[in-house]
Structure formats: C-alpha cells, structure tokens
Amino acid sequence: MIVTLDYESELPLYSQLYDEIVRGIADGSLAPGDSLPSVRSLAGDLSINLHTVNKTYQRLKQEGYVQIHRQKGALVQPPGSVPATPEFRAMMSRQLRSLAAEAVCRSMKEEEFVEQCRSAYRSLKGENSS
Known part of the structure; x- marks a missing residue:
C-alpha cells in the first residue's frame, strides 16, 4: 500500500495517515490479516514522528480496524467487522x-x-x- 501525505495540509498527519489506511482496507489493497509496517518503519518511510504513527495505530485499534499483537504487530481486520455504530x-x-x-x-x-x-x-x- 502506498501512503500519500500532504505535509502542507491543515489536516493533521495522523488523520491523513488514518484515512489512507482505512481507505486501503476499504478498497482491498490491505487485506484481512495483513500486517501494517512497524511504527518505527512507517515513521522512517514517511519521515514523520514515531508518536504520529503510534497515535494513528491506536486510533485504528480503538475503532476496530486493526488488532495489535505483541509479536505480530498491527493486523488488518475484515471490512465488515467494524459496525456502523x-x-x-x-x-x-x-x-x-x-x-x-x-x-x-x-x-x-x-x-x-x-x-x-x-x-x-x-x-x-x-x-x-x-
């Protein structure tokens, strides 16, 4: 999955990253069970702060889009597994x-x-x- 962030946008980077990952889940470019890159790896690839990626991953977990495992990292959940609350x-x-x-x-x-x-x-x- 290719992530595109607009570093000049008024929208915070963690929100942009969240939107990109959710879009990837929705369009199938991120399949259920896929591992997201480690926080450190993604932060380095995007040249952003570790805390920004961590905040994004925590929000994805809170919303039910990923499960976070100690050894496996952040795993994508199936699109239908998150209810429209x-x-x-x-x-x-x-x-x-x-x-x-x-x-x-x-x-x-x-x-x-x-x-x-x-x-x-x-x-x-x-x-x-x-």
Missing part, C-alpha cells in the same frame, strides 16, 4: 452536512453531489458507477 453515523452525518454546505455555497447541483458520493462509495467497493 450510532456514533459513527452521527459523525458521518456531520461530515456530510459540512460537505453539502460547501457544495450548496459553490452552487453544485444536488444530483452532482449525490453522484460524487455514490461514485466514491462504489469505487471503494470495486463497483462500476453505472
């Missing part, structure tokens, strides 16, 4: 409302907004956008 649904609603507000302010049509959401979801599921 009420807290997740509330967070998703807040984020979508923010995106929708920006779309409205930029005069984007509702159909285009919905199609963008559908296309993003389907691309991660490996489906065509028909």
Whole structure:
C-alpha cells in the first residue's frame, strides 16, 4: 500500500495517515490479516514522528480496524467487522452536512453531489458507477 501525505495540509498527519489506511482496507489493497509496517518503519518511510504513527495505530485499534499483537504487530481486520455504530453515523452525518454546505455555497447541483458520493462509495467497493 502506498501512503500519500500532504505535509502542507491543515489536516493533521495522523488523520491523513488514518484515512489512507482505512481507505486501503476499504478498497482491498490491505487485506484481512495483513500486517501494517512497524511504527518505527512507517515513521522512517514517511519521515514523520514515531508518536504520529503510534497515535494513528491506536486510533485504528480503538475503532476496530486493526488488532495489535505483541509479536505480530498491527493486523488488518475484515471490512465488515467494524459496525456502523450510532456514533459513527452521527459523525458521518456531520461530515456530510459540512460537505453539502460547501457544495450548496459553490452552487453544485444536488444530483452532482449525490453522484460524487455514490461514485466514491462504489469505487471503494470495486463497483462500476453505472
């Protein structure tokens, strides 16, 4: 899996790394049972602080995307193993409302907004956008 971080972004690096790993799990480039690189290795590869990677891995563990074992490291869990909790649904609603507000302010049509959401979801599921 190739991780791309924007070091100039206002979004913290740990959030960007979290998003990249979750996206890799969703699109299948990280399969269930795959080991993530060690904290030290990934920090070195990305030229970021060890604590940034550790914070990301702890958040992935807390959310159920990985299990952390002493000898095996961080292991990817199957995509369906993380339930859509009420807290997740509330967070998703807040984020979508923010995106929708920006779309409205930029005069984007509702159909285009919905199609963008559908296309993003389907691309991660490996489906065509028909």
